[in-house]
Structure formats: C-alpha cells, structure tokens
Amino acid sequence: MMTRVLLASRNAKKLKELRRILEVAGVVGIEIVGLDDVPPYEEAPETGATFEENAVAKARDGAAATGLACVADDSGIEVDALNGMPGVLSARWSGGHGEDGANNALLLAQLGDVPDERRGARFVSTCALVVPGGRETVVRGEWPGSINRAPVGDGGFGYDPLFVPDGATATAAQLTPAEKDAVSHRGRALKLLLPALAALAED
Structure with a gap:
C-alpha cells in the first residue's frame, strides 16, 4: 500500500526532484503529490524571519488541511556582500513573487562593483x-558558491543562472537535473529527510 505524502508546492520541478531522490535512494511505498493534487486550502503567507520558520509553517498548514504527512521547503540565496540577503526574501527580491529575471537583474545591479x-x-x-x-522533522542543506557577473545557462530556476558552485566553472543552470540533485542545497536537505520519509512507508 502506498503512503501519500504532500509536497506543499505547485512547482513541477520540485515534485520531480523529490520523486527522483526517493527513487535513487530506493525508498518505495511513498507517493508524492503536490498542491494541485489535493483540495485547495488557505495557505498562510510566508512571514517567518528564517527559512526554518517558513518551512515548518507551510508543512503544518498542509498536514492540518489534508490529513497527509506534508513536506515543505523554504529556500533562497544568501550573498556575503549583502550580509546574507536576499535570504528569505529571495523569491520576491525585486518586489513581485517568483519573477526570476527581475530578481537576477536586481542582484547583479547590487553587486555591480563587488x-x-x-x-x-x-x-x-x-x-x-x-x-x-x-x-516534526526539520533539516537544512547548504550549497556554497559565488555569484557570476552575468546569467549563463537555461536550466533550473530562480538564481541558478548566476550561481557558480564552489569548485565548478559552470553555473547551476548548466547542470543536468541529476547533476544538480547530487550536489544542490535542496538535494542535500531532502537526502537528510530520507530516513524520516522512509519511516512513513513502514508505519
């Protein structure tokens, strides 16, 4: 019997990522569903001061509304020269939510003379x-690197075209999905979550 687990996201790439990581790890008995697969419910705004606060709030909302175990993530980029910003404001750094092009352009402008x-x-x-x-289980993954001077690559999303991982010459947007899963911040966090997810399949 499959255990349904809600990923509190409508991002198809995030859903595929979690499904791939479970498959590679050999975790069976879990069906990952997204917000489009469950009846709509009111989602609280992301007002937490930390990634942890936002992720836990989203996961609690999803679990309470659907009765399913719920995974939620909050992620972003922390830039040293901006004292760790955009941080939790990453998705709406330029004002609108999820406007990748505008967010990237603003970040490049702010780092112009750095x-x-x-x-x-x-x-x-x-x-x-x-x-x-x-x-409740909360994990954190980090992926160190630096900010390129121009966007390169058309894969991924968010700030991927600007981010060059430590030890690499290509940006995150030039990696294949499998390459990114192996090293990315979300890939690292989800791998830390695997034991707790595997336990759900055994309950």
Missing part, C-alpha cells in the same frame, strides 16, 4: 516534514 573575491554566496534549503498528530 570584486570577484567578495562575491561568495550559498543556496540554502530548509525542509520540514510534519506528520498529522505526530512528529
């Missing part, structure tokens, strides 16, 4: 798993 050696950054992903009436 020398290469001071363009360090990291992608951060916090994932929360909330089981109705049960346990």
